[in-house]
Every structure is written in C-alpha cells, then in structure tokens.
Amino acid sequence: MSNIISIHSYRGGTGKSNTTANLAVIIAQSGKRVGVVDTDIQSPGINALFGLEQSELKHSLNDYLWGLCSISEAAYDVTENLIEKIEGKIFLIPSSLNAGEIARVLREGYDVGLLDSGFQELVSDLELDALLIDTHPGLNEETLLSIAISDNVVLILRPDQQDYLGTSVTVEVARKLDVANLMLVVNKIPDVFPMDEVKEKVESTYNTEVAALMPHADEMMILGSNGIFVLEFPDHPVTDALKQLADRLVEE
Amino acid sequence: MSGLFDRLQNEIEGREKEDGISPLDLAELSAPLRKIIRLMLREVELSFDRLWEALSGTEDGEQMSKDELGKMLETLAKQGWLISRGEKDRASYKVNLRRKPGSSLAQGIWSALDDKIEKREKADPKADGDE
Numbered sequence: 428m429s430n431i432i433s434i435h436s437y438r439g440g441t442g443k444s445n446t447t448a449n450l451a452v453i454i455a456q457s458g459k460r461v462g463v464v465d466t467d468i469q470s471p472g473i474n475a476l477f478g479l480e481q482s483e484l485k486h487s488l489n490d491y492l493w494g495l496c497s498i499s500e501a502a503y504d505v506t507e508n509l510i511e512k513i514e515g516k517i518f519l520i521p522s523s524l525n526a527g528e529i530a531r532v533l534r535e536g537y538d539v540g541l542l543d544s545g546f547q548e549l550v551s552d553l554e555l556d557a558l559l560i561d562t563h564p565g566l567n568e569e570t571l572l573s574i575a576i577s578d579n580v581v582l583i584l585r586p587d588q589q590d591y592l593g594t595s596v597t598v599e600v601a602r603k604l605d606v607a608n609l610m611l612v613v614n615k616i617p618d619v620f621p622m623d624e625v626k627e628k629v630e631s632t633y634n635t636e637v638a639a640l641m642p643h644a645d646e647m648m649i650l651g652s653n654g655i656f657v658l659e660f661p662d663h664p665v666t667d668a669l670k671q672l673a674d675r676l677v678e679e
Numbered sequence: 680m681s682g683l684f685d686r687l688q689n690e691i692e693g694r695e696k697e698d699g700i701s702p703l704d705l706a707e708l709s710a711p712l713r714k715i716i717r718l719m720l721r722e723v724e725l726s727f728d729r730l731w732e733a734l735s736g737t738e739d740g741e742q743m744s745k746d747e748l749g750k751m752l753e754t755l756a757k758q759g760w761l762i763s764r765g766e767k768d769r770a771s772y773k774v775n776l777r778r779k780p781g782s783s784l785a786q787g788i789w790s791a792l793d794d795k796i797e798k799r800e801k802a803d804p805k806a807d808g809d810e
Contacts (some may be wrong), residue, residue: 533782534782536782567703575702604713
C-alpha cells in the first residue's frame with residue numbers, strides 16, 4: 428500500500444511547499460515513485476519549485492475537480508526538470524495559477540469526494556510508492572480530508588507565538604482523527620536559539636515528537652523557490668534535517 | 680443489542696439528514712463511527728466483508744455482531760453519509776462527502792472580480808498564463 432503523507436501548517440509561510448518538494452525529491456532519490464498534489468487551490472505555487480510554468484499546464488487539479496479530465500491527465504512528470512538525475516520519478520499535480528480559475532473554485536466550491544477518489548486513483552494509476560499532499564494553511568475540508576486518509580502527517584511550525592497557538596488546534600484535530608503518525612517539524616529557527624531547548628519546549632507543549640529541526644537559512648531565501656534546496660545545497664544542515672525527516676517518513 | 684450498537688445508532692439518528700458528510704464533521708464523530716468512515720475514505724469503496732474484516736479484532740468489532748454492523752451501515756446510508764451498492768453481505772459502501780460550499784461573499788464581489796479578470800485577459804491574453 429502506498430504511503431500517504433500530508434504536510435500541513437496552521438499558518439502560512441512556514442515552508443510547507445518547500446518541505447514537500449524537498450521530501451519528494453529525497454524519497455524519489457532512492458528509486459521510489461512519488462506523487463505530489465498541490466491542494467492549496469486558493470494560493471497554489473509548488474509548481475515553481477519543480478520548474479513547471481503555468482503556460483505548460485494543459486490540465487490542473489481544478490480541471491479534474493470540474494470533471495474536465497482524469498486526475499492522471501493533470502499529473503506532470505517533473506523528474507527531468509531537476510538539476511540532477513535521480514533514480515525514481517516525481518509526478519506533480521498542480522493547482523491552477525489562473526486567477527479566474529482560482530476565483531471559480533472559491534465561488535462555486537467543489538466535490539470533495541472527487542478529491543478523495545482522485546488521491547487513490549493517482550496511487551493506483553501512477554503506481555506510486557508515496558503520495559505527498561501539500562495543503563492550504565489552517566483547517567478546512569482539504570486539510571481534514573488529507574489528515575483523515577494519511578499514514579503520516581507532518582505539521583510544520585516556526586518558533587513563533589502565533590504558530591504555537593494555532594498548532595495546538597491542529598494537533599488536537601489530528602489526534603481526534605487518530606492519525607497513525609503525527610510528526611512536528613520546527614522550521615526557520617534563528618541561529619541564536621539553542622536547538623535542544625526548542626525541541627524540548629515544542630515536544631513538551633504538544634506531547635508529540637519533533638521529527639526535524641530546521642535552522643533559518645539565508646540560502647533558502649536566496650533560492651526563492653527557484654529550485655530544490657537539497658539538490659542545490661546537498662551539504663547544508665537544512666538538507667541533513669530534511670533527509671532525517673524523509674527517512675522517518677519512509678520507515679513508518 | 681449491544682450497548683455500542685445502540686449508542687452509535689442513536690448518534691446517527693440524532694443528526695439531521697444531510698446530503699453527505701463534510702470532512703469538517705469527522706472530528707465530532709464518536710471513535711467507532713470515525714473509524715468506519717476513515718477506513719472507507721482510505722479505500723474509497725469498501726465491501727461489507729472487507730469492513731467486517733478490518734473491524735474484527737478491534738475493540739469496536741468485538742462489541743458488534745455482523746447483523747448490527749449491517750444495520751448501522753444501512754442507517755448511515757439512509758442518513759446520507761454513505762452510498763451503498765448491492766445488498767447485505769454483498770453490499771459495498773463509500774462515503775458520501777458533501778460538496779465544499781462556495782464562498783458566501785456577496786455575488787457582487789465575484790462579478791466585479793470576473794469583470795476585472797476578463798478585461799485584463801482581453802488586454803493581454805498571456806497575462807494570466809492562459810494558453
């Protein structure tokens with residue numbers, strides 16, 4: 428059975444899409460077939476990390492939700508777009524960046540059941556070993572659905588008071604939904620913060636394991652979502668943390 | 680009838696009949712019902728036998744007979760939360776997820792946005808990434 432992994436955060440700007448894209452690459456480097464779905468329909472963007480332009484999209488997740496194509500027709504093999512050859516495959520299912528189409532989803536809503544069956548169709552049609560779901564921040568239908576069907580849920584937060592408060596809500600919901608493996612990732616930790624203390628504080632606050640601590644990295648800011656960090660900076664501490672996290676997700 | 684079965688039947692019947700269940704409702708369900716719905720969401724469609732097999736050996740499964748599970752699924756289907764196909768032991772079920780509603784923002788806002796997008800696209804068809 429394929430490993431379904433949801434990547435969430437209560438607030439925006441925590442590095443969800445970057446983490447998702449980098450995890451997908453690390454998992455695929457070991458020869459696995461990985462799918463990435465951008466369910467952040469309201470504010471999509473993970474396609475930029477994989478070098479996929481809106482103008483290259485014949486179909487998107489939006490078209491699938493409107494019954495205009497199968498979900499596999501909205502899947503793009505982005506493996507060749509990476510700066511380095513990898514053993515496995517990565518398929519991206521992007522959401523549309525077209526303003527009119529985003530507005531249509533917001534205005535009309537959509538069939539959530541199609542999203543659920545679409546995830547399973549992807550796993551089967553593309554013979555995926557892992558499916559990563561990148562979500563919109565906060566709690567909504569897509570978030571709750573992906574938490575409910577996932578084997579692993581990664582919850583990202585920054586060392587920030589607003590993140591702390593919101594994350595407790597999401598942890599509570601994930602617990603209620605009996606998620607098999609819930610992991611916290613603390614991202615963008617300033618250099619001056621002792622990592623051990625951050626880990627201890629977060630773990631004791633949420634009574635949940637911190638699976639990775641990622642320091643703030645100027646290199647990430649400079650890269651500006653214009654590529655995959657772990658391929659550009661293979662020896663960086665953030666890369667090490669992401670690899671550790673990927674190992675945990677695959678072994679679970 | 681077992682206590683668990685009665686409790687779950689009451690929980691289901693106590694809710695208003697709706698055209699499906701929203702993922703937002705999941706956290707509010709009792710643990711055994713949530714387990715059934717989650718199993719079905721993960722598999723998309725689940726036969727009665729497969730569901731019974733998945734529940735067997737769990738605490739909830741041991742508290743419920745096959746007949747009681749069948750009745751409970753029937754009630755869930757009547758409630759509009761499940762869609763059933765086939766009958767009794769040959770039946771299969773899938774969760775009837777409610778459509779995500781559109782925004783409740785005033786329609787005027789959407790038509791103003793549509794007008795703006797249309798004008799921009801007419802002025803520069805490539806501006807929004809259209810092919």
